[in-house]
Amino acid sequence: MNTGILVLGHGSSLPHNRELIEKIAEMIADHGNVVVRTAYLNMEKPTLEEGLANFDGTGVDKIVALPIFLAHGVHTLEDIPRELNLDNDLKGSTKVDGKTVDIVYAAPFGADPVIADLAYQRAEEALAR
Amino acid sequence: MNTGILVLGHGSSLPHNRELIEKIAEMIADHGNVVVRTAYLNMEKPTLEEGLANFDGTGVDKIVALPIFLAHGVHTLEDIPRELNLDNDLKGSTKVDGKTVDIVYAAPFGADPVIADLAYQRAEEALAR
Numbered sequence A, B: 001m002n003t004g005i006l007v008l009g010h011g012s013s014l015p016h017n018r019e020l021i022e023k024i025a026e027m028i029a030d031h032g033n034v035v036v037r038t039a040y041l042n043m044e045k046p047t048l049e050e051g052l053a054n055f056d057g058t059g060v061d062k063i064v065a066l067p068i069f070l071a072h073g074v075h076t077l078e079d080i081p082r083e084l085n086l087d088n089d090l091k092g093s094t095k096v097d098g099k100t101v102d103i104v105y106a107a108p109f110g111a112d113p114v115i116a117d118l119a120y121q122r123a124e125e126a127l128a129r
Helices: A016-030 A048-053 A074-083 A113-128 B016-030 B048-053 B074-083 B113-128
Strands: A003-009 A034-040 A062-067 A091-096 A099-105 B003-009 B034-040 B062-067 B091-096 B099-105
Touching: A003 A016, A003 A048, A003 B113, A016 A034, A016 B113, A034 A048, A048 A074, A062 A074, A062 B113, A099 B113, A113 B003, A113 B016, A113 B062, A113 B099, A113 B113, B003 B016, B003 B048, B016 B034, B034 B048, B048 B074, B062 B074
Parallel strands: A003 A034, A003 A062, A062 A099, B003 B034, B003 B062, B062 B099
Antiparallel strands: A091 A099, B091 B099
């Protein structure tokens, strides 16, 4: 299997969200065995449609749409599914090199303990400054 | 030292951001030795001003403002510092029980490897569904 991961960012008028998304995409690519592309909902390129098109030539036969969001909200539950034409089960498909490939939609991070631990670490760092 | 942590969420018209913030606040409180309160930038209560006021009676002598955001952006660099009256060094102060206490401002998560690992895990979970 040749899996693609479309790393989805919020987008921003400032550079920090793009830097975050590009670094996360690099670190995911370092896991190996996946083809990684990025896309943004707002204010940045590539758009989601353009991001999907960037899998052309990669031979992927499945794409995971991976929202880099902390929690579900209007962006993850309405905007992204609409732009990716996902069905009610949050599944969809697209054409890569003329072939139909499935899109599966990953969950946002949620209140995972590693998120809480990282938040606590950021608080400790602020106190140490 | 008796430290307060003000856990700052984006706020949302949907319940998921609030659930995230409240669970993260609980997990941070479980670390012990800190007084934890929550506040929201948009669409939710308490506001940041109300969140600070909720330290009254706790005896905290320092407050960490901890933004639960993935990256810096307009919210973390403009909106939150303005609402907390932080100076150019992102430090400030507030009154708790009539006493002046310092506010220090923590950084957002950034492209930490634990974030990239969690994103990769979410992609794997989506593929397994």
